[in-house]
Amino acid sequence: MLESRSTRSEREVRMDANRSERGNAGIAVLVVLSLTALGVGTAGVVRGGARSSRAVQAASVPYLMAGSGTGHVVSVDLTANDTTIQEIAPGVKFNAWTFNGTAPGPVIRVQQGDTVQFTLHNASKNMSHSIDFHAAQTPWDVNYQAVAPGKVFTFSWVARFPGVFMYHCGTPPVIQHISNGMYGAIVVEPAHTLAPAREYVLVQSEFYPSAQPTGGVYYGDYNAMLANQPQYIVFNGEANQFKDHPLVARPGELIRLWVVDAGPSHWSAFHVIGALFDSAYASGNPANAVHGVQTVTIAPGDGWMMELRIPDAGLYPFVTHSFADAGRGALGIIKVDPKAPAAPKSYPTMGDPMTAGVTADTATGTTGPSTGGTGMAGMPMPSPAAGGTSSPPGAASCMPMGTKLEITAPAGASTSGFDKTCLAAPAGLTFTVTFKNLDTGIPHNFAIYSDSNATTWLGGAESAAKIVMGPGSVTYTIKGLPAGQYFFRCDIHPQTMKGVFIVAGGH
Numbered sequence: 001m002l003e004s005r006s007t008r009s010e011r012e013v014r015m016d017a018n019r020s021e022r023g024n025a026g027i028a029v030l031v032v033l034s035l036t037a038l039g040v041g042t043a044g045v046v047r048g049g050a051r052s053s054r055a056v057q058a059a060s061v062p063y064l065m066a067g068s069g070t071g072h073v074v075s076v077d078l079t080a081n082d083t084t085i086q087e088i089a090p091g092v093k094f095n096a097w098t099f100n101g102t103a104p105g106p107v108i109r110v111q112q113g114d115t116v117q118f119t120l121h122n123a124s125k126n127m128s129h130s131i132d133f134h135a136a137q138t139p140w141d142v143n144y145q146a147v148a149p150g151k152v153f154t155f156s157w158v159a160r161f162p163g164v165f166m167y168h169c170g171t172p173p174v175i176q177h178i179s180n181g182m183y184g185a186i187v188v189e190p191a192h193t194l195a196p197a198r199e200y201v202l203v204q205s206e207f208y209p210s211a212q213p214t215g216g217v218y219y220g221d222y223n224a225m226l227a228n229q230p231q232y233i234v235f236n237g238e239a240n241q242f243k244d245h246p247l248v249a250r251p252g253e254l255i256r257l258w259v260v261d262a263g264p265s266h267w268s269a270f271h272v273i274g275a276l277f278d279s280a281y282a283s284g285n286p287a288n289a290v291h292g293v294q295t296v297t298i299a300p301g302d303g304w305m306m307e308l309r310i311p312d313a314g315l316y317p318f319v320t321h322s323f324a325d326a327g328r329g330a331l332g333i334i335k336v337d338p339k340a341p342a343a344p345k346s347y348p349t350m351g352d353p354m355t356a357g358v359t360a361d362t363a364t365g366t367t368g369p370s371t372g373g374t375g376m377a378g379m380p381m382p383s384p385a386a387g388g389t390s391s392p393p394g395a396a397s398c399m400p401m402g403t404k405l406e407i408t409a410p411a412g413a414s415t416s417g418f419d420k421t422c423l424a425a426p427a428g429l430t431f432t433v434t435f436k437n438l439d440t441g442i443p444h445n446f447a448i449y450s451d452s453n454a455t456t457w458l459g460g461a462e463s464a465a466k467i468v469m470g471p472g473s474v475t476y477t478i479k480g481l482p483a484g485q486y487f488f489r490c491d492i493h494p495q496t497m498k499g500v501f502i503v504a505g506g507h
């Protein structure tokens, strides 16, 4: 913090107190890019034995799965557009070119060995766009070519290499398409199980807005791009957003960061002030481990995965140690706090941008359940590390997500539970839950909590005293929640009347 406290762009940022909803939505989108199909990080101290066994394991992990993979097929859809207005710094509205309406685009998460059935919709009115997956082995002259405005293009590829990779539009001039926002991260989860951890995806990139806005909106300055003079360098699309809204973790918890430098031109010297990385993995491939690392050099177009445990509570800024760039907005904070909410038990959550619309293509068959969370229409999957006990009961009933939810306690609910064991709402949007108690003569209620221990009440009935005697009903209005996996229950019958509450996406 000290190093960058007096930089110019931070002062500018602080002067502007107005944060638009657009910008904050973008944050919610990607902050919770915490994502894995694995469970919550196990709180505890670093165990030397555990770490060395991990290193041994890494050395024996194959770096790729050759051939046609597992045969498991997932669909990934991206829509290209060039009219997205995104707040790239507080008060700075920028005309971004995007995949699925955000820069960076959604985090895509698949399993090693998956066949990715990819579709690009070019929704532009007047510009060609294309795709380039750094995770894929596929001919550039066939599949990475320009897709004309209004056209749809499909191809498939096998995710043979595990890790974290950039994807981007490769239409010339590439520097312009990337500078304006057409990039994102794809995580290919390794075939072997990663240790449970609290996970975040961070994408560093540059923005080159024009000197003056047009109609209140800044447009990309091509000459500034060519001159390599960005005004902002950011994580996940907005300058300093994680300084204002820190990432969180608990002391000693395993933290896993998947970091991509989308560039287009500046390298990231990724560093966490006050911490070291236990392990860092080039391209995020478990076979590529190095240990005890202070700063990870991430080239434009590259990605790394880092694992660390921070023993002591406190604030730990993460930066690019190229401090001119940190001063332009590439600075955030990890807040280590024993009272931090538990990490989500499974990732990704339905509709979360990280899934990029990844859905299982059942028509082409699968080879069994994916452990990665992309096996069932982007639904949360059981955590293998938790022995499946964190599997959302009845997760399939989570569809659809909405802002007008209904849940019913039927007759006999005290033993049989609610009519649903999973509900879902979009991140950041106020929603209502209409709770109907059809259980004549029996009191029930409905409340949402941070976790299954009901640690923090988040909405619905404020207490067990707030009951609805059957028959009766009530509608709760609940303020938008950050993306994540929560818990709901009847306070009076918490053992039997309970379920998973998913908050995700928001668009």
Ligand SMILES: [Cu+2]
Pocket (backbone or CB within 6 Å): 080, 097, 128, 129, 130, 169, 170, 171, 177, 182
């Ligand atoms: Cu493009």
